[in-house]
Amino acid sequence: MSNTSGLRELSRQAVRSRIAEVAEELFVAQGFEATTVDEIAETVGMSQRTFFRYFASKEDAALDGFERVSDDFLARLTGRPLDETEWDSLRRAFDVMVEQCEDPERRRRTHTMHRITESSPPLLAAYLQRADRMQQRLLEVLVARAEERGETTDALVLRAVVGSAFACLQAVLSKESGTTDGAELSARLDTVMAAVRPVRHT
Structure with missing residues (x-):
């Protein structure tokens, strides 16, 4: 990538x-359904047409933070020690959320958007679609890591492991009040994931 294209991507x-x-x-101010793309574009200072150069819909804009967290999960998982169990690697990847909770403002915003997402059927549907795609990407990383270790893998079993780990994360986040700090979130996540840890990882 040239310097010019790199700067262009940073600007984008x-x-x-x-x-x-x-x-x-x-x-947050007026609700998801009540907010239009025109309002978002006008507040930013751009046309609706320009908005659609960056996002295909207001759902995409609402879930941009989730997409970035998903990328962080993948990067964290990829960087874990190769001899670590899949379950432990996933737990450590979820530290991305723990670290977010160290910032009170980011913690508040994450909690608020979680409530908004749950209360809006179209936004929740878009979130669930992205969550499924994110889990598939995590699965692909785990399969690649197993192959790198020279192990034969059962993708179906690994998909269940990823789904179970993500369910643990969701369960903990669903009880997050917006005031839960990183240490508390980490402890809750440790407790829940230890309770449902796969037998082959004990």
């Missing part, structure tokens, strides 16, 4: 982040 990411931030503020 900055604009996407700004749109997502403004959209989130509007969703």
Whole structure:
């Protein structure tokens, strides 16, 4: 990638982040359904047409943070020691959320968007679709790591492991009040994941 194209991509990411931030503020202030793409674009200072150059829909803008967290999960999982169990590697990948909770403002925003997502059927459907895609990407990383270790893998079993780990994360986040700090979230996640740890990982 040339320096020019690299700078262009950085600029694009900055604009996407700004749109997502403004959209989130509007969703919090007046609700997801009541907020239109026109309002988001106008508040940012762009046309609707320009908005659609960055996001295909307001659902995409609302879930931009989730997409970035998903990328962070993947990066964290990929960097774990190769001899670590899949379950332990997934637990450590989820530290991305633990670290977010160390920032009170980010913690509050994450909690608020979680409530908004759960209360909006179209947004919840879009979230679940992305969550499934994220789990598939995590599975692909685990399969590649197993192959690198020279192990024969059962993708169906690994998919169940990923789904179970993600269910643990969701269960903990569903009880998060917006005031839960990183240490508390980490402890809860440890407790829940230890309780349902796969037999082959004990």
